[in-house]
Amino acid sequence: MKPVPFDYYAPRTVEEAARLLAEAAGGAAVLAGGQTLLPLLNLRMSQPLVLVDITRIPELKGIREAEGGLWVGAATTQNELLESPLTARLLPALARAVRHVGHHATRNRGTVGGSIALGEPAAELPATAVALGAEVETYSPRGRRRIPAREFYLAPYATVLEGDELVTGIRFPPWPAEHRPLFAELARRPGDFALVGVVGALAVAEGRVERAGLAWFAMGPTPVVARRAETLLQGAALADWDPAAVVEAALADTAPFDDHHASGEYRRAVGGRLLARALEEALGRREAA
Amino acid sequence: MSEHQIHLRINGLSWSGAVEARQSLADFLRERAGCTGVHLGCEHGVCGACTVVVDGRAVRSCLMLAVQAGGSEVVTAEGLAAPDGTLHPVQQALLEEHGLQCGFCTPGIVTTLAALTAPGRTPSEEELLAALSGNLCRCTGYQGIRRAVRRLARAVREVAS
Numbered sequence: 013m014k015p016v017p018f019d020y021y022a023p024r025t026v027e028e029a030a031r032l033l034a035e036a037a038g039g040a041a042v043l044a045g046g047q048t049l050l051p052l053l054n055l056r057m058s059q060p061l062v063l064v065d066i067t068r069i070p071e072l073k074g075i076r077e078a079e080g081g082l083w084v085g086a087a088t089t090q091n092e093l094l095e096s097p098l099t100a101r102l103l104p105a106l107a108r109a110v111r112h113v114g115h116h117a118t119r120n121r122g123t124v125g126g127s128i129a130l131g132e133p134a135a136e137l138p139a140t141a142v143a144l145g146a147e148v149e150t151y152s153p154r155g156r157r158r159i160p161a162r163e164f165y166l167a168p169y170a171t172v173l174e175g176d177e178l179v180t181g182i183r184f185p186p187w188p189a190e191h192r193p194l195f196a197e198l199a200r201r202p203g204d205f206a207l208v209g210v211v212g213a214l215a216v217a218e219g220r221v222e223r224a225g226l227a228w229f230a231m232g233p234t235p236v237v238a239r240r241a242e243t244l245l246q247g248a249a250l251a252d253w254d255p256a257a258v259v260e261a262a263l264a265d266t267a268p269f270d271d272h273h274a275s276g277e278y279r280r281a282v283g284g285r286l287l288a289r290a291l292e293e294a295l296g297r298r299e300a301a
Numbered sequence: 302m303s304e305h306q307i308h309l310r311i312n313g314l315s316w317s318g319a320v321e322a323r324q325s326l327a328d329f330l331r332e333r334a335g336c337t338g339v340h341l342g343c344e345h346g347v348c349g350a351c352t353v354v355v356d357g358r359a360v361r362s363c364l365m366l367a368v369q370a371g372g373s374e375v376v377t378a379e380g381l382a383a384p385d386g387t388l389h390p391v392q393q394a395l396l397e398e399h400g401l402q403c404g405f406c407t408p409g410i411v412t413t414l415a416a417l418t419a420p421g422r423t424p425s426e427e428e429l430l431a432a433l434s435g436n437l438c439r440c441t442g443y444q445g446i447r448r449a450v451r452r453l454a455r456a457v458r459e460v461a462s
Contacts, residue, residue, distance in 0.1 A: 013344040018302035020322035020368055043366075050325070050364040051345035063322065065369065091358070115435025118346060119411060121365060122359040202434040 015053035022065040026072070026151040026178055029064050034176040035152060036062040042178065043067070044126035046086055047118045049247055072136045072180055077102065080186035086125025086149075090114070090137075103144065103184055105193035107212050109136040115203040125179040129159075131171050134205040134230035136197070137164060142235040143212040143227035144188040146184045152177035155192045165234035187223075189217040192294040194226070196286040200273070207274045210262075212238075214245065214294055221245045221253075221295075231266040231283055237264035248251065255291055259284045307371035312380030320367040321375065327351045329367035330377060338378035338408045342437070349436035352409035353377050359416040359432070378408035382413055391415045391453060398448035402440035408444065410436050417451055423461045426454035 020043075023029040033040050039061035043049055052058035061248060067071055072087035075096045082102045084093060090113045091100055099107045111138050114122055127137040141148070141161035148159045152174055161182075164171050173179070196207030212226035224245035226238040241262035245253070263284055268276035303322045311334050320329055327344075327432065330336040330353065342348035343361045351362045354376040381389035388396065391414040401407045413432055415423050424432075429450045438446065 014325075014328075015323040017321070017323055019303040020305065020366070022368075031386045046364050046366070046369075047346060047361075050366075053323075054325075054363065063366075065366075067369070109447050115349070116432035117349065117352050117361055117416070117435050118364070120360050202431055 013054050016056060016059045017049075017058055018063050020063045022068045023067060026069060026180055027153075028152050028178050029066050029069060029178055030151060032062065032064045033178070034061075036064075038175055039119055040064055042129075044129075045089060045118075045122040047114060047122035048126065048130055048132075054263070064246060066178065069122070075099065078183065082106070082184040084124050084182045086123060086128070086181055086185070088124050090119040090122045090124060090127065094119065103187065103193070103213075105144065105195050105211055106140050106184065108195040109140040109211050110194060112136050112197055112199070112202075112209075113208070118203075128164075128182055128222055129171065129173060129179045131165050131169050132205070132233065133168050133233055133235070134207075134209075136206070136209065136211065136229060137249050139180055139209065139227045139229035139235035141184070141224045142212045142237055144184050144187065145225055146182050148179055149181040151180050151258065156180070158183065160236075162237055170231050183269075186214050188215045188217070191223075194290045194294045196290040197229070198282055199285060208268070208279040208286065210238075210283065210287045210290060216250065216295070219250050221248045222251070226262060226263070228266055229285065231268050231279060233267065234270075236266050238265050240264050253295065255288055258291060259288050262287055305368045305371070307368055309370050309372060310374045312376055317444050322366065322368055324367045325327040325363050326353070326355075326365040326367050326370050326375075327362035329370075330362060330375070336377040339407075340405055340408050342405070347437070348406070349409040349413070350406050352411050352412045353437065356415045357416060357419060359413040376412065376415070378411050381411060388457060389415055391418065391449075394452045395446070395458075396450050398452060399445035400441065400449040401445070404437045406436055410438070414450070414453060418457050424454065426451055429454055 021032050041060035043063045043065040067087045072085045074085045075085045094110045146161045148164050150157045192214045194212040197206040209229045215223040224242045228236040241258050244261050261284045268279035270276050304319045330339045340350040342350040346361050346364045352359050353362045355373050375419045391411045
């Protein structure tokens with residue numbers, strides 16, 4: 013249970029970090045909070061030659077209001093995000109989601125960027141970034157990019173990031189102050205990965221849904237955008253929306269998998285109930301005709 | 302394989318020296334600093350036994366490299382009681398409520414609770430219990446630990462009010 017020997021670097025700038033990654037030509041791993049990487053190193057499932065610790069790069073730290081939305085530095089810890097009054101005020105769905113990431117002690121080290129870059133299909137933060145329409149900011153020697161979270165994930169643990177490209181921050185767009193957050197997940201115990209979960213936000217004005225963002229986690233190989241449900245919700249009148257149709261549309265976009273925790277069928281059944289309940293909580297019960 | 306010079310404080314005492322890059326904070330604390338109260342269970346972040354306090358926050362010392370703790374203030378279970386042996390309120394609560402049996406998981410539980418109930422913090426009973434969801438205990442059945450948590454949550458509120 014000891015990692016293989018490696019060289020460790022703690023650069024102070026993203027330029028230096030990207031240069032170290034490029035020099036190692038695939039032999040390097042990026043170390044942020046280490047709450048996923050260190051277990052893999054201890055179990056020798058990962059055997060890098062070089063570790064590039066990005067937690068001492070000042071540019072990657074912090075939580076700020078930016079462009080009306082929220083900017084979160086990649087090396088910001090999950091508990092820093094959870095404790096920030098900005099999170100609760102601007103994006104309550106994000107505040108609710110991050111509370112479910114790992115355990116208190118792992119959130120003290122685990123970073124927001126690490127969770128986003130890892131792309132665990134059952135993780136809360138990638139799905140939240142996807143649902144709320146966030147962009148992933150990156151740096152590589154070829155320049156900086158802003159990648160929509162909806163285009164970031166390719167497969168389990170696979171993203172569009174290149175080998176020498178670093179996540180520098182996550183940029184959440186503004187949601188109106190009165191928007192309705194939505195979050196629900198089922199896990200066997202607090203801190204376990206979700207068996208199924210759903211997260212999103214609904215902007216409501218004059219009795220209608222103006223804008224809807226909705227995504228599933230643990231319901232497919234990547235975070236799954238509930239596109240058909242978003243379309244149905246868009247413009248729907250609060251007095252006359254059809255919860256069953258929205259849930260059915262949302263499930264139509266999923267590809268739930270079987271594993272030793274739950275069957276795909278179970279995930280669909282429970283996911284549908286979770287979403288129905290979360291929608292009702294967010295929009296209020298539809299009046300009986 | 303790189304070696305790194307680090308300086309840190311462990312239970313109030315300065316430590317300086319070279320560490321191998323791959324050495325975990327847990328192994329460093331046990332083997333180099335003599336803090337064998339840091340118990341290593343699973344070594345992949347599941348059991349919580351190796352939890353220590355780094356710069357005021359509870360962290361898994363098996364999921365942090367020693368080199369990453371450079372410049373930090375580290376507190377282990379050994380650093381909680383007063384020099385005269387007076388137990389830390391968390392230790393006292395666990396003692397009085399029978400919150401431990403074999404004691405293997407206990408250092409991780411006391412450090413987690415000590416960080417969360419540090420002066421100025423007023424966590425609720427629910428918050429403390431949620432934090433302890435990351436600490437496995439195979440003996441007690443958790444009921445004594447829960448009673449200790451209830452007592453602590455009451456105590457921090459009384460101090461705060």
